Amino acid sequence: MKSKCMAGEELIGSLNKGVGALAQAATEEEIAELRWNLLKEDISLPAAILYRDRIEHNLRWMQRFIDGYGVRLAPHGKTTMAPKLFDMQLEGGAWGMTLATAPQVRVAYEHGIRRVLMANQLVGKQNMRIVAEAVANPEFEFYCLVDSAANVDRLGEYFLERGLRLKVLLELGVKGGRCGVRDEEQLGRVMQAVHHWRDAIDLCGVELYEGVLKDEDSIRAFLRAACHTTNWMVQERLVKRKPALISGAGSAWYDVVAEEFAAAGFGDAVEIVLRPGCYLTHDVGNYEVQQQRILKSNPIAREMRSGLVPALHIWAYVQSVPEPELAVVGMGKRDVAFDSGLPRAAMRYRPGSAGPSAAPAHWETTKLMDQHGYMRVAASDDVRVGDMIAFNISHPCLTFDKWRALAIVDEKYDVVGVVKTYF
Amino acid sequence: MKSKCMAGEELIGSLNKGVGALAQAATEEEIAELRWNLLKEDISLPAAILYRDRIEHNLRWMQRFIDGYGVRLAPHGKTTMAPKLFDMQLEGGAWGMTLATAPQVRVAYEHGIRRVLMANQLVGKQNMRIVAEAVANPEFEFYCLVDSAANVDRLGEYFLERGLRLKVLLELGVKGGRCGVRDEEQLGRVMQAVHHWRDAIDLCGVELYEGVLKDEDSIRAFLRAACHTTNWMVQERLVKRKPALISGAGSAWYDVVAEEFAAAGFGDAVEIVLRPGCYLTHDVGNYEVQQQRILKSNPIAREMRSGLVPALHIWAYVQSVPEPELAVVGMGKRDVAFDSGLPRAAMRYRPGSAGPSAAPAHWETTKLMDQHGYMRVAASDDVRVGDMIAFNISHPCLTFDKWRALAIVDEKYDVVGVVKTYF
Numbered sequence: 001m002k003s004k005c006m007a008g009e010e011l012i013g014s015l016n017k018g019v020g021a022l023a024q025a026a027t028e029e030e031i032a033e034l035r036w037n038l039l040k041e042d043i044s045l046p047a048a049i050l051y052r053d054r055i056e057h058n059l060r061w062m063q064r065f066i067d068g069y070g071v072r073l074a075p076h077g078k079t080t081m082a083p084k085l086f087d088m089q090l091e092g093g094a095w096g097m098t099l100a101t102a103p104q105v106r107v108a109y110e111h112g113i114r115r116v117l118m119a120n121q122l123v124g125k126q127n128m129r130i131v132a133e134a135v136a137n138p139e140f141e142f143y144c145l146v147d148s149a150a151n152v153d154r155l156g157e158y159f160l161e162r163g164l165r166l167k168v169l170l171e172l173g174v175k176g177g178r179c180g181v182r183d184e185e186q187l188g189r190v191m192q193a194v195h196h197w198r199d200a201i202d203l204c205g206v207e208l209y210e211g212v213l214k215d216e217d218s219i220r221a222f223l224r225a226a227c228h229t230t231n232w233m234v235q236e237r238l239v240k241r242k243p244a245l246i247s248g249a250g251s252a253w254y255d256v257v258a259e260e261f262a263a264a265g266f267g268d269a270v271e272i273v274l275r276p277g278c279y280l281t282h283d284v285g286n287y288e289v290q291q292q293r294i295l296k297s298n299p300i301a302r303e304m305r306s307g308l309v310p311a312l313h314i315w316a317y318v319q320s321v322p323e324p325e326l327a328v329v330g331m332g333k334r335d336v337a338f339d340s341g342l343p344r345a346a347m348r349y350r351p352g353s354a355g356p357s358a359a360p361a362h363w364e365t366t367k368l369m370d371q372h373g374y375m376r377v378a379a380s381d382d383v384r385v386g387d388m389i390a391f392n393i394s395h396p397c398l399t400f401d402k403w404r405a406l407a408i409v410d411e412k413y414d415v416v417g418v419v420k421t422y423f
Numbered sequence: 424m425k426s427k428c429m430a431g432e433e434l435i436g437s438l439n440k441g442v443g444a445l446a447q448a449a450t451e452e453e454i455a456e457l458r459w460n461l462l463k464e465d466i467s468l469p470a471a472i473l474y475r476d477r478i479e480h481n482l483r484w485m486q487r488f489i490d491g492y493g494v495r496l497a498p499h500g501k502t503t504m505a506p507k508l509f510d511m512q513l514e515g516g517a518w519g520m521t522l523a524t525a526p527q528v529r530v531a532y533e534h535g536i537r538r539v540l541m542a543n544q545l546v547g548k549q550n551m552r553i554v555a556e557a558v559a560n561p562e563f564e565f566y567c568l569v570d571s572a573a574n575v576d577r578l579g580e581y582f583l584e585r586g587l588r589l590k591v592l593l594e595l596g597v598k599g600g601r602c603g604v605r606d607e608e609q610l611g612r613v614m615q616a617v618h619h620w621r622d623a624i625d626l627c628g629v630e631l632y633e634g635v636l637k638d639e640d641s642i643r644a645f646l647r648a649a650c651h652t653t654n655w656m657v658q659e660r661l662v663k664r665k666p667a668l669i670s671g672a673g674s675a676w677y678d679v680v681a682e683e684f685a686a687a688g689f690g691d692a693v694e695i696v697l698r699p700g701c702y703l704t705h706d707v708g709n710y711e712v713q714q715q716r717i718l719k720s721n722p723i724a725r726e727m728r729s730g731l732v733p734a735l736h737i738w739a740y741v742q743s744v745p746e747p748e749l750a751v752v753g754m755g756k757r758d759v760a761f762d763s764g765l766p767r768a769a770m771r772y773r774p775g776s777a778g779p780s781a782a783p784a785h786w787e788t789t790k791l792m793d794q795h796g797y798m799r800v801a802a803s804d805d806v807r808v809g810d811m812i813a814f815n816i817s818h819p820c821l822t823f824d825k826w827r828a829l830a831i832v833d834e835k836y837d838v839v840g841v842v843k844t845y846f
Contacts, residue, residue: 123753
């Protein structure tokens with residue numbers, strides 16, 4: 001289903017960081033045939049490395065969790081922006097993909113994705129054009145959010161003029177939060193506008209993002225209010241889609257959202273869509289904290305007897321040990337997220353040795369500069385220039401967007417594929 | 424001088440964010456012919472916009488400053504990773520380019536750059552391979568840093584085996600700093616290793632990065648010590664290159680480095696190379712603070728009667744005004760640096776109106792999420808969904824690496840080119 005997308009855009013570039021020797025840009029298949037091995041130093045470090053088995057585990061875990069609640073999964077694709085991973089998620093049972101911006105939607109569309117929830121407002125002439133070009137294809141099912149009459153008016157004008165229809169979800173928000181209507185008056189104005197543009201705009205349900213709230217009680221209250229609004233809208237026949245959609249859930253509180261939405265008693269009238277994105281690679285930061293909470297408190301997660309596992313490492317060389325307790329590694333803010341905790345050494349490997357071993361727990365990343373990381377070690381540790389260190393990360397989204405190509409390895413660290421990103 | 428680099432890698436992708444309508448990937452020339460205009464909403468926002476006149480002003484300013492001290496400029500290319508901007512810098516008088524990693528060096532080499540200072544250690548098999556492939560070209564002049572005997576040994580083995588010679592600079596460091604030898608004992612060990620591998624390794628001078636220090640007195644002391652070491656090495660005939668090289672200067676303290684190095688009385692024995700990178704676009708954060716200091720204190724800067732100007736904006740739409748004092752804009756951590764101050768609204772424009780005007784000084788970006796920015800406004804401000812806001816940025820490096828394509832506009836906001844990045 002690829003269209004208009006020239007071949008070069010599908011290739012892994014020979015000028016990318018984090019790959020091995022390429023005489024020229026190559027297809028993913030060509031790269032798998034090169035039989036690079038991470039431990040044989042076939043990859044230029046720093047490199048972002050995805051572990052195939054762990055990715056597949058996480059993918060199955062989340063799908064089972066979602067299925068356990070009888071709801072739908074539309075993973076947030078903004079995390080990875082890797083159509084190859086989108087395909088894995090859809091083949092694993094996902095209902096569709098969630099995305100955040102019009103250019104992201106275009107990437108998914110051009111790669112053959114045919115159901116997208118853009119969990120965001122659609123604003124601006126070019127962004128509307130990008131979406132309209134995809135929506136013109138009747139096989140493409142698309143939803144975006146509205147939270148103001150002003151936005152609905154612009155969308156109505158644009159899509160009506162082109163003889164197209166646009167499916168929208170009403171975004172609900174909370175005071176001090178991000179987007180979304182705050183009260184009944186705002187809601188009423190949006191509904192009026194939707195009614196006014198009924199020849200171009202189809203209201204299909206309700207959306208919220210609970211992640212702007214920080215405590216579980218507030219989140220549950222917000223979710224219940226959203227269920228109430230959804231039920232009211234269905235009863236008042238304000239929703240064109242049957243069943244109506246209700247969508248929520250980032251990567252932290254998807255369990256609570258699943259519980260509350262599933263407990264709302266919607267029956268067949270409402271289809272529930274959850275949108276976590278970070279589960280695919282997981283991390284050792286905020287999402288691991290949330291995962292521990294979920295494994296303890298959630299009956300379905302408990303029953304599965306396993307949890308999400310970190311599936312993405314940044315591998316980097318020690319490039320200098322200028323002080324007994326300081327190892328400088330070749331990994332910086334250009335390579336890894338740093339907004340929600342710094343990367344943590346997980347494994348060490350000395351090229352030529354038997355295999356990687358766990359990094360000492362006392363190794364600590366104390367600072368990142370653009371292209372360097374400071375790692376505090378003990379003076380007695382055997383750390384040398386040229387040692388390879390695998391770092392666990394915090395915040396997958398802001399790590400993925402530092403890489404145009406991420407190698408996928410199997411349990412022997414053989415490179416079995418390369419994932420290309422489109423940020 | 425391009426080689427091995429397939430055509431597709433030279434094109435602007437049709438799936439990039441921050442560009443206009445492209446039926447397929449296009450060359451830079453094809454894009455200029457499309458006559459996109461930013462204010463006519465021909466570009467999908469958010470977008471990173473470079474102002475041609477301001478870039479050219481900054482380029483001339485820095486070259487004049489550098490020329491004023493009779494020293495050399497090797498702009499740090501890691502900031503932009505845009506070969507088109509490298510070319511402008513070299514055509515403007517730069518001596519060569521500075522880069523931080525082997526893949527960055529390859530990007531420059533493949534785009535025809537023929538003098539590179541890699542202000543970093545070269546570590547690891549693939550990184551050495553990348554550099555060796557370029558160094559095998561006798562027209563390519565390349566330097567990297569060494570600060571340990573262990574690293575020199577690996578480099579010596581690798582390059583000797585291939586019958587190649589590698590030019591290195593000794594990196595000097597400070598206690599609590601990043602890389603670089605800390606004392607005479609470490610220095611001595613590196614010099615011994617360099618001597619041992621004299622058939623493959625050419626010591627060409629001294630390098631430091633003063634930006635790890637925070638106050639001017641410590642920086643001046645560090646610089647003077649480096650001049651002393653350089654003079655000693657030249658006198659002892661330890662340096663193979665004539666003249667020897669001494670290099671320092673990030674984007675904050677280049678004035679102080681120029682002053683100290685120029686005052687060292689090297690004469691013809693030493694060539695001085697400075698490496699600021701952020702001057703090309705400048706910012707309104709830390710670099711603007713430093714610029715104000717320079718304009719006040721530096722005689723050459725004072726004489727020029729002008730300073731660096733911000734030449735890069737992120738343009739974004741207001742997508743929701745859910746509370747009277749909150750405008751949510753479509754710009755987040757995926758689009759702009761946030762590690763050294765948040766972006767600041769500089770201009771506002773309502774599509775269809777006469778032209779942009781200055782944003783009120785009280786508009787403040789209070790928070791960034793992945794794809795959204797929170798802007799605090801006054802309840803009485805006329806802010807609407809669909810308004811375009813131009814944001815000044817802090818920290819150009821971490822803004823550039825969020826974009827694969829940046830549009831260049833002239834004073835009428837006509838798009839006169841697109842710059843492609845290679846991160």
